[in-house]
Amino acid sequence: MSASPKLQGRTLSLDDVADLARGCAFLGSGGGGDPHTAFMEIEAALADGNVIELIDVTSLPDDAFLAPCGWIGAPTISAEKLPSGREALQGLRRLESISGRRVDAVLPVEVGGSNGLAALVLALRAGVPVVDCDGMGRAFPESQMVIFNIRGQKACPAILTDDKGNCVVLETVDNVSEERLARSVAVTLGGSCHLIEYSAFARDMKANALRGTISDALAIGRSIRIAREGGRDPFEALFDALKASRQFDKAGVLFDGKIVDLKRETRNGFSVGRAVIDAFGGGQRLEVEFKNENLIARLNGEVRALVPDIISILDRETAETIVTECLKYGQRVKVVGASAPQALRSPQALAVLGPDAFGLPGPYRSIAELNGW
Amino acid sequence: MSASPKLQGRTLSLDDVADLARGCAFLGSGGGGDPHTAFMEIEAALADGNVIELIDVTSLPDDAFLAPCGWIGAPTISAEKLPSGREALQGLRRLESISGRRVDAVLPVEVGGSNGLAALVLALRAGVPVVDCDGMGRAFPESQMVIFNIRGQKACPAILTDDKGNCVVLETVDNVSEERLARSVAVTLGGSCHLIEYSAFARDMKANALRGTISDALAIGRSIRIAREGGRDPFEALFDALKASRQFDKAGVLFDGKIVDLKRETRNGFSVGRAVIDAFGGGQRLEVEFKNENLIARLNGEVRALVPDIISILDRETAETIVTECLKYGQRVKVVGASAPQALRSPQALAVLGPDAFGLPGPYRSIAELNGW
The missing domain is CATH 3.40.1610.10 (CV3147-like domain)
Structure with missing residues (x-):
């Protein structure tokens, strides 16, 4: 054809x-x-x-x-x-x-x-x-x-x-x-x-x-841009777009702070490492571990988000996402979580791509449950 | 067809x-x-x-x-x-x-x-x-x-x-x-x-x-067997077969002794290592380095055979070849050298499979020249 x-x-x-x-x-x-x-x-x-x-x-x-x-x-x-x-x-x-x-x-x-x-x-x-x-x-x-x-x-x-x-x-x-x-x-x-x-x-x-x-991703990206152009908080626009999407319903800010430590190496063909983010006022600390993708976020040692839920680190002013290989010491960021598509959260799916598949402490608990969203 | x-x-x-x-x-x-x-x-x-x-x-x-x-x-x-x-x-x-x-x-x-x-x-x-x-x-x-x-x-x-x-x-x-x-x-x-x-x-x-x-290999193997069956020295029979072969004309015993040290590891998919063989009377020592194949033989530190010439370690009684992965401490062996096929000794061939290709000290010198055969 x-x-x-x-x-x-x-x-x-x-x-x-x-x-x-x-x-x-x-x-x-x-x-x-x-x-x-x-x-x-x-x-x-x-x-x-x-x-x-x-x-x-x-x-x-x-x-x-x-x-x-x-x-x-x-x-x-x-x-x-x-x-x-x-x-x-x-x-x-x-x-x-x-x-x-x-x-x-x-x-x-x-x-x-x-x-x-x-x-x-x-x-x-x-x-x-x-x-x-x-x-x-x-x-x-x-x-x-x-x-x-x-x-x-x-x-x-x-x-x-x-x-x-x-x-x-x-x-x-x-x-x-x-x-x-x-x-x-x-x-x-x-x-x-x-x-x-x-x-x-x-x-x-x-x-x-x-x-x-693809439409969901396009709507997410557009909402951030339009909010910025209109002087509106781009994070609010992002959350509205996620709630209106077909696949991603629960979302919120997991943490707001500054990257104070970063470990990143290329191992067996993957970028593997960890970012440590401290709150501006001090006292609070978020750690994000990654293997190419961010897999787990711990607030003061307590799990707040787990793969396959989405954990992204965004510039706290522009809401542009900072991908793993662009993370740097001193960046001022908001860490945003969003629920993974429902299809990825079935027991069969979690066996393939949930915490166990990465050797992380499980079982999987949803980001909504972990954060009371 | x-x-x-x-x-x-x-x-x-x-x-x-x-x-x-x-x-x-x-x-x-x-x-x-x-x-x-x-x-x-x-x-x-x-x-x-x-x-x-x-x-x-x-x-x-x-x-x-x-x-x-x-x-x-x-x-x-x-x-x-x-x-x-x-x-x-x-x-x-x-x-x-x-x-x-x-x-x-x-x-x-x-x-x-x-x-x-x-x-x-x-x-x-x-x-x-x-x-x-x-x-x-x-x-x-x-x-x-x-x-x-x-x-x-x-x-x-x-x-x-x-x-x-x-x-x-x-x-x-x-x-x-x-x-x-x-x-x-x-x-x-x-x-x-x-x-x-x-x-x-x-x-x-x-x-x-x-x-x-293949005919050459068959004739080599047969000559050793027939010599053993007839009570003749299998090494003499081996050298006769090599001289009569199409591809391998110069050959001889490089060393006669006992394996006294062996280093062998699997690295990047290869068996890499070294066998050290001492003469029975003492004083003389042959070292053979290998990467799957034996690549260089040194008699008291002096090169006596170099890739692509053939270096094989044989049981000194039966003339059965002991392949790299079967080498053991204490084996009593004769190390035999034979000239590689002429086609492997051209400058073009040596660039691909001569000593340089293995990071060994070159340039290539033939086993006949090194041993005065």
Whole structure:
């Protein structure tokens, strides 16, 4: 099928993409990479007259073939190791040659961080629409931490491509092996590369994907911008947008203070570490641990938020999210929590991406419960 | 083409395979893995009435499609991590689906060690002949250390398969990247897996492969056995066989003594270390350094043999080769050297697999020159 004529969706402007980037950074929970490079790629493509079409998954025929995509590796590395711009399309063409059919539309594996925009970059290069859904509603450090895996889709064939033109095709017996192999390939290829995985027909994506998450991210980013432009508190606007979203209902400020200590290292292909934030008046302290993404927040030692709920660290004036690799000593921040999509909080989902999966003290308790929201 | 009816070669008996295993172990220069497991697989297949046909590369039509194969990883691991038996054929079928054509015959990437027999195992499972040639005339620790690379063939598509059924297809921009990725995949898959690489048409293999190396290995192994059966010195028989071989002309005993120290560890997917051997009368000491394969032998600190020449450590009574992972304190051994095939001693070849490639003191000097043979 030639998708575009039939699949009239919404066209995204450059302003929309800037708002989306802001929203994706927030949903990234500190991870998924800084959207800045992807934003510049999109800016250039739009300036050349290309168009991004955002469509609803329900508008697709059941046999439309969809490719979730994104980047795998440590965000600290991808911030410095720039893409060639050819990785995504090379991977898409390889998937097509393996599957023997064209890809009709693409979507982000994870809407959080830079990976929320990666699908737009690929859509522009391939001339296909972006589907308004994703597999996480946020970002997670490992590939199998995705609703597609939890709901029984296969990750493989998974296709990794790098800036030099190398391509690796994984065909594994399970989705955890796919993550392990993809991670070691990403490390060997320099710490960051493009990944297409969990390709499927629209029939499965209608049943499995988290819907409307790109629209949610866009609304979040826009609300912050409009509040700032209108002189309104951007945090209030953020919370209003989250409450109005399809996937994220409970949200609030976990802490307000200054980063007084930061430990961050690249280990086994991940950015791993901890940020310590002290209240301005003193006495109160919040600690946030991360593995690419922020996983747990403790207030004076007491757990206040746990993965998969969203924990993001924002500039306390502008409400711009500071991703893990951009955290610095002395930054004045508000730490914001938001509830994860309901689909990520089932017992089956928590077994894959809850506190236990990270070796954190569990069981999972919701951010609403932990904070009395 | 259906190869078998046209390509009448020599049929190998189980006794031939036992002799071949002994010869491959010698040519392995300590590496390539212990042939014991592969021998048992072949024994079982021959008992079921299957036949191994060994053919000359010149008997093949130019457009016959050939698959070099072997195992990648640390021999210390493959000695304990047994194969499922399905790895090789899974890889072959994947190569066929990528290439869109059947494989007509197989050959060892390296004749040395267990990998000399690995091609026989695959031949039996796929019902195709084995071509009497290989890419090294010995064993080397890294994939790109092969005449196919030196002479401009492409390693990719390279196909890695493991005992669980995982499959990884590499399509890299150069052959060194193929080695790096194959190595990290092998480590992730448990430290050892099957690899098909440098597939090519017979036209290229006629120009590039080291010919007759399987016959050479078989003659080496047989000469040792027959000498032992006839009460003759097996080392004399070994040297006669090497002198009569196509690829290995100079050979001799480098040292006779007892292993008094051994350091061996698994590092980055390789068995790395050093054996120290003292003469029985005292005073003299030989040190052999290895990275899967024995790379350099120093007599009282003075270099007596250097990669790519063959350095093998043999039981001093039986002349059975002791591979790297089977070396033990107290073994009474003779260290035997033999000249590498001429094709491995060109400046182009030495740049890829000579002392420099291992960070050893160079330049390369031949074993004949170093020992006045």
